[in-house]
Every structure is written in C-alpha cells, then in structure tokens.
Amino acid sequence: MTSAPLAWCRCELADQPVAAWRVRSVPGVRRQRSCCRQRGEGETGAAQRVRAGCPRRTELSTGRGIGLVGARSARHGRGVDVYGLTNRPALLAAGVSDNELARWCARGDIVRVARGAYLPAASAEGIEPAAWHALEVRAALERLRVPVVASHVSAAVLHGVPTWGVPLDRVHLTRISPGSVRRTTTLHLHGTGLAEDEVDLLDGCRVTSVARTVVDVARTEPFEQAVAIADAALRAGLVAPASLAHARERARHRAGATAAGRVVAFADGRAESVGESRSRVALRRYGLPTPELQWEVRGGGRFIGRVDFGWPALRTIGEFDGRTKYTRDSQDDAADVVWAEKRREDALRAVGLRVVRWTWADLSDFGPVVGRLRSVFAAP
Structure with missing residues (x-):
C-alpha cells in the first residue's frame, strides 16, 4: 500500500491485508446493503472498481494514523483514532462485518486492544507501554455507557506525565456522579464522583484535572512513585503547587488523604527527571x-x-x-x-x-x- 489516502469499495476489504489502515465513512455517500459488485459495477482494476458513487465506498488511509480525526460511529457520533485505533460500531457502520473482523484478527492483520476496539498490526509494533495504555483508556471511555472520566494513573498517562513504577494493567476511570465501585482484571471504576472543575477535556477525552490526578495517584500509590509523578507535573508546568494543595484539601475525607498530603508537601518541580x-x-x-x-x-x-x-x-x-x-x-x-x-x-x-x-x-x-x-x- 502507498502512504497516500486510497478509496476502496467495501467489497474489496476482504481481499486486502489491512496491516495499516484507518477507516472512515466518505462524506455524502449513503450506506446501502448492496455493494458495487452486486450492482454489476465491479470493473477490473483498483482505480476502476473504486467509483465515486459506490454506496459502500470507504476511504482508507495507510500508515500510522496519529490524531483524532477518524472513524465516526453512527451510533455514538464519535470514534477512536489514535495510531489507527478504531471501534467496532464505526467499522460496522462503514460496512465491515463481524466475520471480517474475526478473520483479520485471526490472520494477524489487526490487533484487539480491548473489547470492541482494534488497531492495525503495523501500528501496534513498538508502541510504548504508556501509549498502549492510552489506547486502552480511550477504548474504555468509548465503550462504557455511564458518565465516566479517565482518572488516577490513566489520567496521568493522557496528560503525558511519566508514570514510573505504577502498574498499567488496569484502566482507571471515575464516575462523574458518586456511585458503586467496579474492579476487574482490566478496569477499576472508582465511585467517588467529581466536581465540574475537576474534569478537563483532553483530545476529545474527559479526564480528571492534573491537580485531581496527582492527588488521586498520591492517595493510592506508594510515596516514591507518587512523588515522581507530582514532580513531573510541576516540572512540566501542568499544575501549580497551590492547585495541588487545594486539590489535596478537597480530598481530606477520602481514603489516603494523609499520604497525599505528604506527597504534595514534598513535591518539587525542580527535580528534572524521575x-x-x-x-x-x-x-x-x-x-x-x-x-x-x-x-x-x-x-x-x-x-x-x-x-x-x-x-x-x-x-x-x-x-x-x-x-x-x-x-x-x-x-x-x-x-x-x-x-x-x-x-x-x-x-x-x-x-x-x-x-x-x-x-x-x-x-x-x-x-x-x-x-x-x-x-x-x-x-x-
């Protein structure tokens, strides 16, 4: 494949390796159940088979699709597109079937990041753990039906703060309104609730503010790891010491507040590395x-x-x-x-x-x- 955007009829997808794709619907093209071949429009040659009027036409762009312009889910009005990450509703809306997804996964053309979220195999190669976790976070935010926000170490990753020594095996989310806690092998849903000013919008994702993030990490992670994260946030100018102190005060009645106070008091942005x-x-x-x-x-x-x-x-x-x-x-x-x-x-x-x-x-x-x-x- 070339690196330039190409247009493919949906019926060609089954015959093409998809090791480096991004899928998005072509604006102005109405989706129908029939494809160009069924309508007798399957001329030979890629340029001939891909017709501007094909009702199942899908645009594919090869290479690493870094950015947030990508697949749009007809059901949710949004899609995930970081390194080419695409969700199942967006793919189904573009005309890809579950059987095709299963076949592509089986032959290694795409990688399953989380339930209902897929990544081109070529894009998955060499991704750092933090970047992979960010994909998992975005997939979880897309999938859950309750109002939630990325929080704790997951929020730190999205804010670009180094997270040395903190496990990235679970996605951490917090309910906007207080509710029940849910913990699985891949997800920790916190139920503490959030104030309006504790939520930021970052690249299309709702995430706890840096101050709230640092304090949440400081409440729940060991002192050394929490200090490294707090120092990094201060060093990068993402948060001010006064904001950290205020966030810690707001958390005074939560579990781990004393530990968070020690971290906030000790944090210093002059430390230039982990x-x-x-x-x-x-x-x-x-x-x-x-x-x-x-x-x-x-x-x-x-x-x-x-x-x-x-x-x-x-x-x-x-x-x-x-x-x-x-x-x-x-x-x-x-x-x-x-x-x-x-x-x-x-x-x-x-x-x-x-x-x-x-x-x-x-x-x-x-x-x-x-x-x-x-x-x-x-x-x-």
Missing part, C-alpha cells in the same frame, strides 16, 4: 540533610555550573548520572559530552566542592551512596 525524584526520596528516607535542588555554583566571579543536589554549608554536591546527561544532543559525540562533564567536575572541585555521583542502578540500593555522602559530609 531519577532525580527518586533520589530525593532516597535522601529523605535515609535522613540526610535536605539538599538545594539545581544549585548554581559560582566561583571567581563566574558561573561554573548547575548541579542536581547541593549542600552549600557542607561544600558537597550530588549528581544523579542518568543516561540523558551523556546524550544531551544527538549531534554531540559521546566522548565529547563525557569530556565536557569531566572538565565541569574539575572546575567544581577547584573551588573546594566535593562531588558524589550515583546512577539509576544505585537507587535500588542507596545505602552505599549514603555512606559515601556521610563520609564526605564529615570530612574537614
């Missing part, structure tokens, strides 16, 4: 002095560098060495980046600062790093 957020939690867990984040070091009247963690009174700096630190610019040779980092550290040491470094692997067992930091703190 690794730095986890480092902050580890430093707190071991009772070390609170560092100054993104400390700007100057010496001899000039700016030397900005460091991840600084203890000015103890003349010590801490650096989390994430991989991105050494791949800041794809145009830079890795050796040049490492050399520049070494020169920067030499300049920091030249003004009397002690440097302690750690990596992502160290965060799983932070004790040795703590030992090094305490030794440096105690040194004259």
Whole structure:
C-alpha cells in the first residue's frame, strides 16, 4: 500500500491485508446493503472498481494514523483514532462485518486492544507501554455507557506525565456522579464522583484535572512513585503547587488523604527527571540533610555550573548520572559530552566542592551512596 489516502469499495476489504489502515465513512455517500459488485459495477482494476458513487465506498488511509480525526460511529457520533485505533460500531457502520473482523484478527492483520476496539498490526509494533495504555483508556471511555472520566494513573498517562513504577494493567476511570465501585482484571471504576472543575477535556477525552490526578495517584500509590509523578507535573508546568494543595484539601475525607498530603508537601518541580525524584526520596528516607535542588555554583566571579543536589554549608554536591546527561544532543559525540562533564567536575572541585555521583542502578540500593555522602559530609 502507498502512504497516500486510497478509496476502496467495501467489497474489496476482504481481499486486502489491512496491516495499516484507518477507516472512515466518505462524506455524502449513503450506506446501502448492496455493494458495487452486486450492482454489476465491479470493473477490473483498483482505480476502476473504486467509483465515486459506490454506496459502500470507504476511504482508507495507510500508515500510522496519529490524531483524532477518524472513524465516526453512527451510533455514538464519535470514534477512536489514535495510531489507527478504531471501534467496532464505526467499522460496522462503514460496512465491515463481524466475520471480517474475526478473520483479520485471526490472520494477524489487526490487533484487539480491548473489547470492541482494534488497531492495525503495523501500528501496534513498538508502541510504548504508556501509549498502549492510552489506547486502552480511550477504548474504555468509548465503550462504557455511564458518565465516566479517565482518572488516577490513566489520567496521568493522557496528560503525558511519566508514570514510573505504577502498574498499567488496569484502566482507571471515575464516575462523574458518586456511585458503586467496579474492579476487574482490566478496569477499576472508582465511585467517588467529581466536581465540574475537576474534569478537563483532553483530545476529545474527559479526564480528571492534573491537580485531581496527582492527588488521586498520591492517595493510592506508594510515596516514591507518587512523588515522581507530582514532580513531573510541576516540572512540566501542568499544575501549580497551590492547585495541588487545594486539590489535596478537597480530598481530606477520602481514603489516603494523609499520604497525599505528604506527597504534595514534598513535591518539587525542580527535580528534572524521575531519577532525580527518586533520589530525593532516597535522601529523605535515609535522613540526610535536605539538599538545594539545581544549585548554581559560582566561583571567581563566574558561573561554573548547575548541579542536581547541593549542600552549600557542607561544600558537597550530588549528581544523579542518568543516561540523558551523556546524550544531551544527538549531534554531540559521546566522548565529547563525557569530556565536557569531566572538565565541569574539575572546575567544581577547584573551588573546594566535593562531588558524589550515583546512577539509576544505585537507587535500588542507596545505602552505599549514603555512606559515601556521610563520609564526605564529615570530612574537614
């Protein structure tokens, strides 16, 4: 297939692989039960078989269909189209039968994302877990008949916030009006209810506001994971500290409110990565002095560098060495980046600062790093 939009008669779909399609009804074409072949209009050749007046004409666009312009369900007035995600009502409305869907799934042309939601196999290759979860969320919102909103970690995914360490095995939705709770292996429907200002519309999906999302995550997930999400939301400018505090206050009578209060009080948008957020939690867990984040070091009247963690009174700096630190610019040779980092550290040491470094692997067992930091703190 080419990457340009093509028009196909519905009766051709059964003979064509659909590894990379998006389906949407052609405006102005009335759907009928008969197809062009049944009406004797099935000329040979794709260009001849696809007639502008064919009542079962369907437009297919190949390649990754990223965006929200796509299949429209005749029943619901909307469809799902992220990476080519399309729902069953939209496909049926376009003239595709359940037998055809089953056949395409069986031969691997399409992938079933959730009940009644399908994705082209080519588009499914290499999708990150968070992006796949977003597809599951959209499919669930399309499928459920009750007024619900994406919430908790599912809302965080839709807002584009990193969700390190939080399972994405269930779609989390919250009822707009208080109601019963429902929990299955793939869905957690929360029944707390939502105020009007706690709901945003994001790319056509109703989702809890960032403040409500962060607080919901902080109420229900471990401290370290919740801090990483709260820091990321603040860092991206998606929410203000005052808004988080207000959202936490509104949740004061809900389960986990105390835990959420600890997260909101500790969150800091100056942490520039999940690794730095986890480092902050580890430093707190071991009772070390609170560092100054993104400390700007100057010496001899000039700016030397900005460091991840600084203890000015103890003349010590801490650096989390994430991989991105050494791949800041794809145009830079890795050796040049490492050399520049070494020169920067030499300049920091030249003004009397002690440097302690750690990596992502160290965060799983932070004790040795703590030992090094305490030794440096105690040194004259």
